[in-house]
Structures are given as C-alpha cells and as structure tokens.
Amino acid sequence: MNADVVVVGAGPVGLLLAAELRLAGATPLVLDRLAQPTSEPKARGIGPLAAEALRRRGLGEALAKFHEQGLADKARDHGSEKGHFAQIHKIDPDLQEEPERTGALIWQPDLERILAEHLASLGVPIWREHEVTALTQDDSGATVTVRTPAGERHISAGYVAGCDGGRSTVRKLAGFDFPGTAPTSVVRRLRGDISGMERLPEPGWLPKGMLMCAPGMVATVEFDGFPEDRAAPLTGEEMRDSLYRVTGVEVEVAAVHDTLRFTDVARQAATYRLGRVLLAGDAAHVHSPNGGQGLNLGLMDAVNLGWKLAATVAGHAPDGLLDTYTAERHPVGAAVLHNTRAQSALLRPGAHAAAMRDIVSDLLDLPEANRYFGRLLNGLGTRYDLPYPATHLLAGRPCPDLRLTLASGETRTLADLAASGRPLLVHAPSQPEVARAAAAWRGSLDVAEATVEDHDGLSAALIRPDGTVAWASAPGPADTTTLTAALHAWLSPA
Template sequence: MTYDVVIAGAGPVGLFLACELRLADLSVLVLEQAGDPDSPLKRLPFGRRGLSVPTIEAFYRRGLLNDIAAPQRAKDDSASGSASAAGQRVQQPRRQAGHFAGIPFDDDNVDTSRWPYRLLGPAGTSMAADMERIESVLTARASAMGVEIRRGVGVEDLDQSEEGVTIRAGGESFRGRWLVGCDGGRSIVRKAGGFEFVGTDPEFTGYSVQVGIADPDKLSPGRNYTPTGMYFQSQPGTIAMAAFDGGAFHRTQPITLERVQAVLRHISGTDVTLTALRLATTWTDRAYQATAYRKGRVLLAGDAAHIHSPLGGQGLNLGLGDAMNLGWKLAATLRGDAPAGLLDSYSSERHPVGAQVLDWSRAQVALMRPSRHARALEAIIRDLIGTRDGATYFAERVWGVSLRYDLGDSHPLVGRSAPDFEFIDGPKLGELLGNGKGLFLDFDARPSLQALTSRWSGRITYVGRDAKDRLGLSAVLVRPDGFVAWASEASPDHEEAAQVASRWFGEPEPLSA
C-alpha cells in the first residue's frame, strides 16, 4: 500500500500533523521508534510545558483545547473552591506571566492595548499542560480520525523518487507519496534525507533531577546564579542545573547519584548531600537548524528541523506551529489544487520563526553564563523587563503574540492570527475552523462576495454575518491555519479578493454560463 503521507515520529508534532492531514481525508501512517509512549519525563514536574498563544489558538480552532486543558482546569477549580480561576487571578495582581532566563515579568504590567486586533475568547494568552496529556489527547484524536500508528517501528533509511518515498523501518518497507520527519533532534529522516543542519555548539550540560536531600537547608529555593553555573529548585528535591562544561557530559556517561551530587556541590558552592536519585535526564543548549525544511518529497517539522535548549519552553510550541502551517499546504498539494509555490511557503514562513526562537534561546544562555559580564547584563534586562514597555515586549515574544508572517501586504492584520470574532447570530470564528478549510468573512453579507467565494467551493467557507466587534473591518480572508491572508476596511475590491484567494487556494472553478 502507498500512503499519501508517512510521518516519522508519534510525538505531539507528528500526531497533530497527522490530524491536520486527515481533515483532507488523506491516508496517513505514523511510524514511532518507541514501543511504549509512557515515560516519567512526560509527567509532572518535568513534563510540564507552557503553551503559547499560537498553540492555544491552534488547539482551540481544531476542537482540542478543552480536552487538553481539562486536568489544569480541574486543578484550578479544586484550588479555588467555588471561585473561578479568573477570580483567583484577580486576587493575585502580581501574577508572574512568564520569564526570560529566569527574570520574570508580571501579568498586570503587560499593556494588551497594543494588540488592537486581538479579541478576548476561549483561547487565552497562556496555559500549561503536561506532555503525557497532550500526547494522549492527540493520539486519541488521530486514532478516531483513522490515522494508522505503528509503534516500535523506527525509520532506518529512505529512498525517494519523483513519485514518492520508500521508507525502511523495523525490518519492513513502507511507501508514501510524501514523508515528513517529526522524529526529534536526532532525526534519522533528516540525516538519511541529506538535509544540512547548522548552528552553534553547546556551552553547558543541563540536568533535570529529582533527588532526596539529607540537608535541604543548604540549597536556596528558586533560581540561583553562582560563579560556577546555575541551579533552580522549584520544590525541595526537584532541581535543574546548568554546568558550563561545553555539553561534555550529555549522553556520554551514565547519570549516577555521585555525579549529580558532585555537579550540584560545584555549582551551589555547598557540601550538600544527596541520599537518592529518583529521576534524572540531561540536555544542552546546542542550537541547530536545517537550512531548508524540504528536499524533494521529504519534509521536516518540529525538533527534526530545529533544536535548541528548553529554556523558556519554546520547542513544543515551535513544532506545533510547524504542523499547523504545513498540514493544509501539503493536503492541497496532494489534492492537486495547490497554487504554485504553496508548499514552498511552509519553509519560507516557518524557517525565520525557527531562527528567531534559536536566537531567543542563545540570548538566554548569554545571561546565564557564570561571569561578571553576564550578571551586569542581567541587571539591565531585569530593569527593562520591570517596565511596562519591557514587560509588554517580552510578553509578545514569550506568548507568541508578535508572530506575523510576511505575506507581502501592508495591512497590519495580514499575516497575523485572525481575531476571534464573535458573530451576532452565530458562533465565534475559532469554532468555524475545525474542518480545516479557509474562511471568507463578509460582515455586510454581500451577494456578490458570496458568489465570488462559491468559486472555491470545498476550499473556502463563506461567512456572511456581522460581528459584535468587527474592528473596523469590512471583509477578511482567513487561511485554514487561522492566519489572515487579506483584509479590507472599505468596500472590498472583488478583483483583489479573487487574486489573493487564488494565491492561497488555487485556481477557482470557472464561472457558470
């Protein structure tokens, strides 16, 4: 059997991409090297991930947000009794909303008025979920949609031709019209596909450990910078450390109690004694990116396309953004109605986003270095992030609110995530994107625009309804990934609207006689 798409990797990125492709009724096979998805590193505390605005919006628009957020909402309800989570926030005006290299910024210091095209809705600006929950929800959704998932079958090699890709995995051969590598930072697909992977080598080995401590008073809580590194104790015995050894220890030796104790003593400058090593993993700040995300019929997404330190929790969000951007474009290519260059726009749009995140990670490493220069720079950043302008800037970057694709249009909304318009006699915009089609919003319900949109039947859904707050707009064209392709504040130019629709959704159906 030849599948439309074979995906290597059943992590969140591969599973989410599989769901996106199934919206177009494509046949999808997911191959996963690990036989069992269960891992203690996917659970709290190490499995906790902060979700950015684009990720939250993507889950909301595809009807996944409630399932993913359910455990956290139950926890909030339990903690607040009869009070809502929102009420809890009101009682805590100095709520930390994020950080940069451990330097926090406060929610109440962020000026949201600078985001005039963002409307309040179910998709907020921040939330957290554990990897186990995210993968569980996405696995259930993918299976229900008819995705075939094979576990314990890792990709070993591949050959591609003009017609498709042959994948050797787990002693078997599989055939796909396209192959997408979502198989992590050590991606076999990237290596076998001959992708160039460039970047900067690590400065430190990072440790995340759960330990027993005989003398816990010797370690300070929170984040601590020292002359020899950094350690962060979120709760007694749960510690992250950065040892500036050039990444020498990462995956080179077994992680033993003695090793962890020696590193912790060196960084903390204490003679703390550890009694047990319950869980441990290492990581580095190596920051590398594929120079291109596509070679022939092989594509990369997630950590297979870019790796960096987990500082700031940007990796998962970056990968899910890749999947949301790629899915509808690859589907249109397979259907045969994609305009020229549509699939190439995946790399041209997402590669700059990845490069920016890698530099964001590198900048945080610069502040963590055990040097007087880094401490001096940290003091300046701390002052800046405490201002309203500074907090707003860092919130835009950490939350992903500033994300904008360069789509060649000067309108300030084009290339940004669509506002969650609430229609006067219907649902919100986000609820209409669940089928993976584009939307043409016509707030004045003009028959001529409805007739124009009908020429892309099955690709664009016409919505002729007014909104409670239309933000001064007359009409908006929204891509399947929820990003604005075109917007008009005056009476729309039909020819211009048609040209933009053709650019993203292919040639229209001919006018009937």
C-alpha cells in the same frame, strides 16, 4: 504506497501534523520507535498560537482542564506565575498587547494524550515499535526502511515528514544541512528522593551556575562540566556532582524518579523540504527551552504544513504552495534560536552577565519593554510575507479568536467555526461582493456571513486552515481584487 504521507515520530508535532493532514483529506500513517508514549515531563505548556490552533480543532475544553494545576505547578517550581526571559521571571501576561490571547499550561505527556485521542478519532493509525533506519526518495515517492520486533520492513508513501525530534534520523538520512551553534551550557534536572536539600542555598543565579529547586526536584545550569557521553542518561551521582560544583553543598540522592539533561545547542535545518521529505518540530530546529517556545514553534510548523502537504498530495495545490512552508516557518524558527542565544548569554556566570541581567531585569519593569520581551516569546508578532499586497493590518498575521454574530443571530467564536480545518471566509452581511468573488472556490472553503463584534476595523477575512489571515477588509466596499489574488495563491478553485 502504504499512505499519502508517512509521519515519522508520534511526539506532539507528528501527532498534530497527522491530524491536520487527515482533516485536509490526506491519508497519513504515523510511525514511532517507542512501544509506548514517553512520560518525560518536558514542556509544561504551549503558547497562545498553538493553544488557539488546538482550540480551533475543538480541543479547548480538554486543554482547559489542566491550566489551573499548571499555574500552581509553575508557581511551585519558579516561585512565580509570570513568564521568564533567561530565568528573570517578570513577563506579565496582563501587560501584554493582547492579554486575552492566552497559552495553555499542560504537561507534555498530557498534551500528547489529548493529541493521540484526537488523531484516533480521525481514524489515523500509529504503528509503534517502528524505528526508521533508512530512507530513499525519487520523483514518484519516498520509502523508509523500518526496524520492528517482527523484523525489517519497507514502507512507501508520496511524502515523508520527519517529526522525529532533535536527533532526527530522517533529517540525517535525507541529507539536510543543520547549521548553528554548539552548546555553551548544560542543564541537569532530577526528580526523586533527595536528602540534604535544606542545606542548598536560595535557588537562583549563583557565581558558578544556576540552581533550581522544588519539593523532590533539583536542577542546575552549568557552563562547563559537560558529560563525556551526552547520550547516556543522567544518573543520581552526576546530579550530585553538578550540585556540588554549583553550590559547594553535598546532597544525597536516595532514589531517582526521572532525569533530564539537555544543552543550549542551537541549530536549524537550512530548508524544511528536500524533494519529498519535510521536517517539522525539533527535527527542524533545536535550541534551549528557555522561555518555553519549542513546542509552540513545532505545533505551528505542523498546522502550517498539514493543509499545504495534503493539497499537494491530492494534486490540487496552487503552484509553489508547498515551498511556502519553508519560506514562512524558517524565519520564525530563526527568531526563536536568536532569542534563546541571548538568554544563554544572560545566564553565563561572571560580573559581565550579572550586570546585563540587572539591566534586563530593570527593563522588564517598564511596561513597553515587558511587552517587547513578551512578544519575543509568544509569537503573536508573527507576520508572513504574502505574494500579493497586504491591504489590512491583520493580513499575514495569526487570527485572534474573533467573536461573531451570525446572520441567524447566534453568537459564535472563530474557534467554533474552524473545527473542519477548511479555509474560512467570513464577511459582513453588508459585503455580499465578498461571497460573490469567492464563488468559484465555494467547494474548497467554508463561508460565514457574520458581523465581527470585537475588532473595530475588521468586517471580512479569509482565514487559512492554519489560522493565518490571508486577506482582510475593513467595513465598506471590500477590495475583491486582492481577495481573488489571495484565493488563487492558497486554494485551487474546486
């Protein structure tokens, strides 16, 4: 065996998964076909759940450095700092139920650099120019065949995690079903030297498609005009033709800096695990980037999977733990595909979609509706089914960054206490029965005696490594029977 887990793909999801595996005690190895990380500026930020997950690992400061510039870039490109549903930029962060739970604006290459540094600090290798071309698995492990500049080699591990993007080779080689809907629209984006942009109409929704412009950048959304070869890179000529179809205006593209073409194809792997092969991120689900959800979704796959797979590899996972990965994450992915399909329908040209857009735009002026659309996109409404009674409102939900006063009198946030990646049990000094109930698990979790300062009705919580509240208690005598059930479900006694 070369590693406990071979992670295929050093994109953001593969990098974070490998880091989570390492923190939880496994030995991962990351492979990527590229010689260098790509500088393609795809995502411009991550949602609150992924941002909180990274802050829990001590990456908050690094993320924060990019946020102000991200806000300025967003205002420049979209004319607004607000979030959007189908390019209707009205989702107001200040109107949301938990406005303090914020995402982080950061261009994807900067995020990948931060994640790669985090991974390096944990001593996990990335083998570049290693392209996976074949895969086999049996009861004892899995082996990938890899093409490298020095020739072909075979790499074996207990498990293989396919984090190799939307066209995932691992997904295809392992035989995952990938059902969904075919593309209805194509987006083209070009950055470069473009002359004649001043003749283009106001950006926005036009009868033949959508136009987006910023200094040195143009983009279109079309519902026909698909390229013959979708794998071929977008050229200046193709961009010029698309702009002409959408606006009737001819521009000249003198120099191309970078281009991007993608569709709203929406597909999801039927399961995220087949034997010893798992999928995470775009390898498990593809959809249109409308609403900026893909990276958030993929990074949350990674934090959900990391500790479960590490416990499985080490042989101390409770029965069925690894299968809760698909059970918990598949419905979350399906909900994202669902709302991106609705956004595609709203972006179609024609009087019917135009009428619907007007109605959705009016709805977004209502605070309750604004919160509804915000919740669709930010994932804060996620709630996992638990295999025992959910006896508190927070049970099964992503834990907010609690403010805690420790027994020593010091103030800390949850993020301050979670860098180790271990499960965390917090309880009020008046609830010693909580610590007693968890005594047999003391070797597998961190315990903090602390008072929760900012959440009435919460005095104790068991928080999984992925930030999910596994169990929680209101002030007063704690329900230790359910706590014990939760500990059995997620952790083996050390």
